[in-house]
Amino acid sequence: MNHDNFFIRVRVIQVVIAVIAAVIVAQMVRIMITGSDLVSPDTRFETIYPERGKIYDRNGNVLAGNRVVYEISVNLNSVNTNQNQDQIIQTLFNVIGKDYSEKILSAQAYNAGQPDPDKRIYYLVLDDFIDPEKINYLEGYLQEYAEKRQDKKTARKLPALNLNGLEWWPHLVRTYPESSLASNVIGFVAFNDRTSPAYYGIEEEYDDLLKGNVQTIEISDDPNKMKEIPDIPPGGSLILTIDRQLQKSVENILDNAVRSTGSQSGVIIVEDPRTGEILAMASNPRMDLNNYADELAKFPEMGSFNRAIGVPYEPGSVFKVITMASALDSGTVTPSTTFNDTGSITIGSTVIRNWNGGAWGLQDMQGCMQHSLNVCLSWIAQKMDVELFYQSLTNFGIGKSSNIDLAGEIIYPLSYPGDTYWSLSNLGTNSFGQGLATTPIQMITAVSAVANGGKIMTPHIVKATIQDGVTYEYTPQVMLTPISEETAKTLTEMLAKSLELEASNALVEDYNVAGKTGTGEIAIPGQGYVTELTNASFVGWGPADDPQFLVYVWLEKPTSDRWGSIVASPVFADVVRQVVIYMNIPPDDIRMQLYANE
């Protein structure tokens, strides 16, 4: 009997153990087969924004970078009215200085009235773009509180601090360490909206490259799913052709010039005509890019963010460089061709007179340029004939995009014979830069042919891009070849001599430069051209025998004096004095000596 009982007990134990084992195995198999649903991992979709690429000047100085800010949020599942809600609100008020009670309460009220759990708010963003200093203060505050709670002397006086559900997450936002320097070139990113596109300049033009590959990924708290988190590379970075120091000097010169001449605004561009690299591009006014929301009001007109590429204007006599280059290259005139200036010429229905209304008598082409004679240049255009003249302008790229790699370039189309708004009068006025409109970048691009042996290099502002650690350097490209090398050399010599003969304000000690002034009259709707309102310009390059820099100056509506030769020429000279230092160009006599020694 006892024997039988023993076996019965053993059998019962066997069965019990077998059942338990079977249940365990069944559960394991179920977990394995049905996967992660049973362990209910907290999966969510999250958009990963890679670090936006940086922008450097040509010497590696950071012009646009990124900095850390924090997003503060609460997980409403962990926030309880009776427990920690007030503590969270009070702590944030003490640290951040803002009252978030209304936000939390309204979200909770919404959840209370929302029957569909999928539509309830669980993750509530309270604030964003909080400075790291405040978060450091918050963390220090919490640590200090915890230490006091551990201290028996102070613990009794302090209630337990329950901030469950309060979270803060770091992320990067765009920042501009140079503030307003080259702001017109760089553009900006609306940092308070991470989905917003970039605006203006380099930021807009290269937005796709800079922002990198934004990816939305599924993130799981299940550690086994770590494989699904991709490693997202940062956006590409850019090295600009801009020289920070030169840019700053040029901006200072421009700001002083605008102030001293009472101009409405101004532009200075410095280019290396051999490569098309823009070394400096200053536009007045500018803005602090870190404070774009408040400063955008400075730019009410379309294109005025960067007037160098966005505001077309009638350039006036600087355009005579294009007309004379075309005439010389086509053989219409030679430097020794003479013209008897009687003080006026009629082309179409328009009587054209010189800037001073005078008759300058017998002049060669040198004299026509030196005295900036409208009558002479109109005669030259007439002599070239309509078709050849406009074909030449097309060859220089007038009325077309300069192809500069900046967002927001405005193009004012050139009227050609046969167009609605074209008449024969245009032939005369166009020859000296009236009746047409170009932007400073289009003008300097066209004139660069004369400064670069007849070739126009594509103007560009990005010297290299950096992607995935590899630097890709931009290769300078010839865009147009409107004139021959011989023509370019001849005209450069003529214009250098012109400046010398008239003892121009544009002359720079120890450096032989070539250039041309311009005073464009401004047409007011209903009044026509108003003599008092002008655009004063100067375009010049040097050293004349081996041009390495090309400078364009535009002062809009100067009030101290209306003439480009008075207000714009000295600005050119000031710029050149800085350019030769930053570009290591010695005075002509030393340079010649160096060449001779080589």
Next chain:
Amino acid sequence: MKKTVKQAYKQAPWRIQIQRFGFIALALVGGTIIAFLYLNISAQSATAGIKIQQLESKRANLENENASLLTEWARLTSAIEMEKRALASGYQLVDPEDVIYIVVEGYTGKELPEIETVSSVIGSTSPIIKPSYTQSLWEWFYEYILIPDSNLKVLP
């Protein structure tokens, strides 16, 4: 005629019981060992995953900090700040007439700056944890035993 004699015997019942108990105990011990190994590997996998999460977070924070420090450094060395410091240190802007030019043999002018970039591994979407840490026994059985060729598709 030769007769073959077969001896008939039966195990004692208690021996049979002990044998059965032994088999079940053996199966349980085997099952326990398998379960222990499986749980052990799962725990290691989870620990590794959590550590990776922590390291990922730490790396992201360090990258953010690097970006911030680089920008802060750029602000401290910005053109305006450097000019202020230079003037405060007694330097002055150079006058073109004071510039002395000398020939430096072999100097070809400024070259493109070498800018260090901390680049992430491109296309590193491959599994961080080996599949053996994440696969269930069923997946392993299916991929390696039932359809061995599928290994080629699974392995990174």
